[in-house]
Amino acid sequence: MTETPVRPEATAGEIEAARWLFANHIDVLVIIEQGVITRVNAAWTSLTGWAADQVVGRGFMGNGLCSYGYGLSVNTSRIMKS
Numbered sequence: 001m002t003e004t005p006v007r008p009e010a011t012a013g014e015i016e017a018a019r020w021l022f023a024n025h026i027d028v029l030v031i032i033e034q035g036v037i038t039r040v041n042a043a044w045t046s047l048t049g050w051a052a053d054q055v056v057g058r059g060f061m062g063n064g065l066c067s068y069g070y071g072l073s074v075n076t077s078r079i080m081k082s
Contacts, residue, residue, distance in 0.1 A: 022039070022041055023041060023042065024041075024042075025041055025043060026043055027043055028040075028041065028043045028044045028047055029041040029043065029044070030044060030060075032060050035059055035060055036057060036058070036059055036060065037055050037056055037057070037058055037059075037060050038056060038057075039052070039056065040052050040055060040056065
């Protein structure tokens with residue numbers, strides 16, 4: 001899993017809190033940089049059945065995450081094979 005850059009003025013406590021929140025959030029969190037998935041959380045794996053090592057580094061076309069109501073719909077058909 002790639003490390004997400006943090007702002008230079010972030011304290012060690014803030015960085016640790018952000019890492020904990022990302023790892024433990026109940027909602028799906030996905031980081032996409034320049035069309036490539038760089039990070040997913042455990043909720044992603046629980047919802048899709050795909051582990052981080054199966055999707056990190058793969059391309060992500062278009063707006064595959066559609067927010068509605070209190071949840072997210074993940075269109076996994078948009079993940080390109082590398």
